[in-house]
Amino acid sequence: MGILSGSRKLEELFTNTDALPTESSKAQTDTEVSVYELFKDARDKKLINTIKLNRGSHIKYVKDGLKGLPSYLVALDASKPWLCFWMLYSLDILGDELSQDLVKKGISTITKLQNPTGGFGGGPGQISHAAATYAAVNALATIGTKEAYDLIDRSKFLKIKNKFTFIFTSGAYCVLSAATLTNLVTPELTAGTAEWIKRCQNYDGGIGGEPGIEGHGGYTFCGLAAMEIMGKTDLLDIPLLLRWATSLQMQLEGGFQGRPNKLVDGCYSFWVGGLFPLLEAIMTRNLPEKDVEQSNSEVSKYIAQSLFDREALQEYILIACQSPKGGLIDKPKRGADHYHTCYCLSGLSTAQHHVIYDFERAKGKDLDSGARSLLWKDDVTNRIVLGDPNNLINSTHPIHNVALPNVRKMIEHFYGERNF
Numbered sequence: 001m002g003i004l005s006g007s008r009k010l011e012e013l014f015t016n017t018d019a020l021p022t023e024s025s026k027a028q029t030d031t032e033v034s035v036y037e038l039f040k041d042a043r044d045k046k047l048i049n050t051i052k053l054n055r056g057s058h059i060k061y062v063k064d065g066l067k068g069l070p071s072y073l074v075a076l077d078a079s080k081p082w083l084c085f086w087m088l089y090s091l092d093i094l095g096d097e098l099s100q101d102l103v104k105k106g107i108s109t110i111t112k113l114q115n116p117t118g119g120f121g122g123g124p125g126q127i128s129h130a131a132a133t134y135a136a137v138n139a140l141a142t143i144g145t146k147e148a149y150d151l152i153d154r155s156k157f158l159k160i161k162n163k164f165t166f167i168f169t170s171g172a173y174c175v176l177s178a179a180t181l182t183n184l185v186t187p188e189l190t191a192g193t194a195e196w197i198k199r200c201q202n203y204d205g206g207i208g209g210e211p212g213i214e215g216h217g218g219y220t221f222c223g224l225a226a227m228e229i230m231g232k233t234d235l236l237d238i239p240l241l242l243r244w245a246t247s248l249q250m251q252l253e254g255g256f257q258g259r260p261n262k263l264v265d266g267c268y269s270f271w272v273g274g275l276f277p278l279l280e281a282i283m284t285r286n287l288p289e290k291d292v293e294q295s296n297s298e299v300s301k302y303i304a305q306s307l308f309d310r311e312a313l314q315e316y317i318l319i320a321c322q323s324p325k326g327g328l329i330d331k332p333k334r335g336a337d338h339y340h341t342c343y344c345l346s347g348l349s350t351a352q353h354h355v356i357y358d359f360e361r362a363k364g365k366d367l368d369s370g371a372r373s374l375l376w377k378d379d380v381t382n383r384i385v386l387g388d389p390n391n392l393i394n395s396t397h398p399i400h401n402v403a404l405p406n407v408r409k410m411i412e413h414f415y416g417e418r419n420f
């Protein structure tokens with residue numbers, strides 16, 4: 001589909017505003033105007049088939065950041081594992097091989113973030129927590145060497161669980177994702193978590209950070225991915241969640257907002273866009289057998305193509321989210337940062353690739369979460385690459401958000417060889 005490739009007039013796609021403008025409605029109109037101008041220009045110049053991902057300048061932006069960040073980013077001092085993950089992941093997903101020097105530096109930085117009492121902190125000597133530990137494990141998975149894997153002290157790693165799992169849905173996801181990659185998921189670890197996440201789902205379908213809090217793209221991704229890791233998605237109202245997620249794709253911008261009545265933002269390309277591979281897998285699993293077999297069944301057909309507009313999301317990322325100086329952005333007129341670079345690229349990968357769950361291989365087997373993570377496959381027959389065919393980037397794992405081959409490598413390291 002797509003917005004520019006369609007025949008509708010862009011002017012028809014503006015949000016209807018009533019006679020009482022508010023700060024939010026003005027901000028929405030301003031955002032739409034800035035995206036409209038870029039889209040109109042691209043349509044007038046017929047750029048849609050040649051639009052380019054500026055891969056070289058994004059790689060340079062990340063590599064410059066790895067040499068040192070400007071002093072105004074001092075607030076990120078407690079986010080060292082995140083910076084490592086965002087930067088290394090961005091290079092990896094863009095297909096730029098990590099140099100030996102970078103691998104060494106990454107390992108030495110992350111080593112200093114691990115605490116003797118278990119887990120990783122945001123900086124050397126800082127208290128361990130779930131988010132920092134998740135980011136450190138994902139960075140090590142991206143580095144992908146034995147030395148990187150072996151620096152994780154698994155014996156104390158999960159002491160962070162008791163303190164953090166039940167504070168936010170993101171904490172639950174971070175612990176479960178890291179534990180899956182390192183073969184540490186146990187019944188004791190997951191006890192009570194699924195029931196607690198169920199309580200975080202709201203009447204509109206979104207999942208909040210804790211019970212009673214408004215649903216939000218980031219927390220909803222974390223809640224759903226955590227449930228998928230535990231094999232407990234049946235506890236959620238999936239049709240309601242699907243309705244909520246699809247309503248967040250903007251009709252003019254093509255990107256996602258993080259919750260209703262908010263502005264489009266490039267990072268939700270992953271936090272909301274990334275819900276769809278999970279939802280598609282869950283819905284396919286829940287379909288009666290005959291529907292899966294009948295390739296012409298309506299539901300299967302939609303799921304096979306994906307339940308969001310993959311072209312429209314790519315239009316937003318490629319036309320509105322690439323900073324001319326390199327790096328990716330939240331929305332037009334904003335500057336690039338490493339967080340948005342990582343998650344715009346994760347979203348782009350999710351829209352280009354159709355990563356599906358291999359049910360055939362899972363059938364009749366009682367699989368642990370590591371094995372289930374290995375069953376996600378890139379369906380190469382169903383790629384959609386908007387613009388220049390060289391825009392294709394690597395495929396990302398729908399649960400861990402690490403490149404698919406790196407998830408396999410790490411799981412095989414910690415579980416032994418797997419026949420999936």
Ligand SMILES: [Zn+2]
Binds near residue numbers: 265266330340
């Ligand atoms: Zn954002």
